[in-house]
Structures are given as structure tokens and as C-alpha cells.
Amino acid sequence: MKILYVASFGGHWVQLLRLSELITADESVFVSTWGQHNKAASYYLEDFSVRELWAGLRQLPKALRIVKICNPDLIVSTGAAPGLLMLFAGFLLRRKTLWVDSIANSQRLSLSCRAAQRFATRTLTQWPQLETRRVHYLGKLL
């Protein structure tokens, strides 16, 4: 099992690293967003907000390329918008995808999560009270 992990730098990235320690995989590859202090990933996307649709779609070819090069069995993201873009690229290339919404969203699912549930193979929340028919709760990082 080869897993491609994706998150923007900051809190999403911290959660992604913790999450990757919990999942058994033969190989893990990391994608993040550019930053002066961020050198831990193998591939990078420019950061953007889920509301900046153009900034995101402009990077879709790059996201598709990363998925093709890495050829993962599963793509996992904790957010934010760049993770959503990679999951969408995975969806287009018929890969399995998993969205784990940030533990910061304790009262409402994030906008990216609500978008992800439309095409991701599985969508998870870290708060049981936010479970829906399509978004499930399997536990949390804290």
C-alpha cells in the first residue's frame, strides 16, 4: 500500500504527520505548500483558499502530474484547499481518496470537507456530533 499524504503547511500539516503515524503503509509520500520553513515534503503546491477557485484550478495539471508520478493506492488529506485539489486530481484518475477534516472544525464541517464529501471515497470528521450520512467519525487525534 502506497499512500500520498497532502496538507497545507501549519496546523493541517501537523495533523497530517500525526495521522500518517496511525496508518500502516509500505510507502508514504508527502505533498505540502511552499514555505520558507517547510522542507519536509517531496512535492509542493502554492497555497490558496477554497474561495479562490482559479488559483486552485490553475494548479490542477500539476496535481494530476504528482498523482501520476507517485502512483499511490490511496490519497489522504487533512486540508485545506490544496489537499482538496489533490483529492480531486485523485478522483479524476480513479484513485481511492480519504479526507479527514481538521480537529479545529468542531462545530461545523469545513467548506473543503463539504466539497470533498461529493467525490472522495471516504470523508471523516474528528467530532462525533458532526457525523452525517456521508461524513463519518472514526476517532480523533486529541
Add this chain to the structure above:
Amino acid sequence: MNVLFTAGTQFIFPRMARVIEAVADARPSWTLVYQAGPGAEGDALPHRVGVRVHPLFPVKEFKAIFEAAELVVTHAGMGNIITCLEASKSAIIMPRLVQCSEHRNDHQIATAESVNKIYNVPYFFDHQALIDAIVNYEPTKTMSSDMWENISAERSKFSENLNALVKKL
């Protein structure tokens, strides 16, 4: 006392700079360090000599500052909160608010309330109440030592469920 303040990297956070100035005035002997976030300038910086300020400390330096801190005052960003909880570091949360143009939405209020409910980390919206809490902070009141046990237990349950799910996909 050694206090680390961290503003996060999103928008500028002048309210936190004002809190730092007040703490510096009330406790001139304390060591105060502030990671102000990229783009912080002018009003977003504390104007007191002796406060060590940097937009974003290099990772290694930040780690050393974090370890030396007896108290961390942080915006309600999950990265800092997770790091504090894992290290059983005493922390106080100051959520960024939309009404002060400090974030895109008010999810930091929800985060602060949730973390407070589970791990009893205090949080403040009112900046005078926050200043009082910092200035009167007693280092003896450390976080519960079984915190890491709670976190580990949550994660091993989560891990089991995640691996079962991944196998099924």
C-alpha cells in the same frame, strides 16, 4: 518567567501585541518571546524593549524557545495547540476573531471551546482578562500529567479504525 506568544501565520494580530506590551509593563523581569507571523509590522508588533520578536523563527530555534517557555500564549491554531498538549506544556488560548479582522471565520472560537472542554486549557476573548491571567500565572499549576495517556488512548483507537477502513477501501 519565560513566556512564548505565538500569533500564527494567517492575518496580522495586533491585539496580541497589545497584550504583550501590557505583560511587559507589569512584569519587566520576565523573558517574553513573540512569533508574530509573516507580514506583522507597525501596529502588529509590540513596542517594548526587551521583547524578542521575530515573524517566523527557524524551526530549530523555535523548538528551543518552546522548550524553554514555562507558558505558551497562542492563537487557537491546531498546530500550536497539538504541540502544547503533546508536551504537557501550560498554555492559554487567545482565539482570533472575525469581528477584529483576524481570520476568515470564527472557527478559532469553536476550537478554543472544544480544547477547553476536553483538556481544560483556558481561553480568553477579553484582552484585560487575558493579561490578568498571564501576569498572575503560577508555574506550579501545570497541566495534568496523564494528558499524554489520554492522547495516546484516543490515537490508538483512531489508528485501529483507520487501518480497518483503509483495508476495506
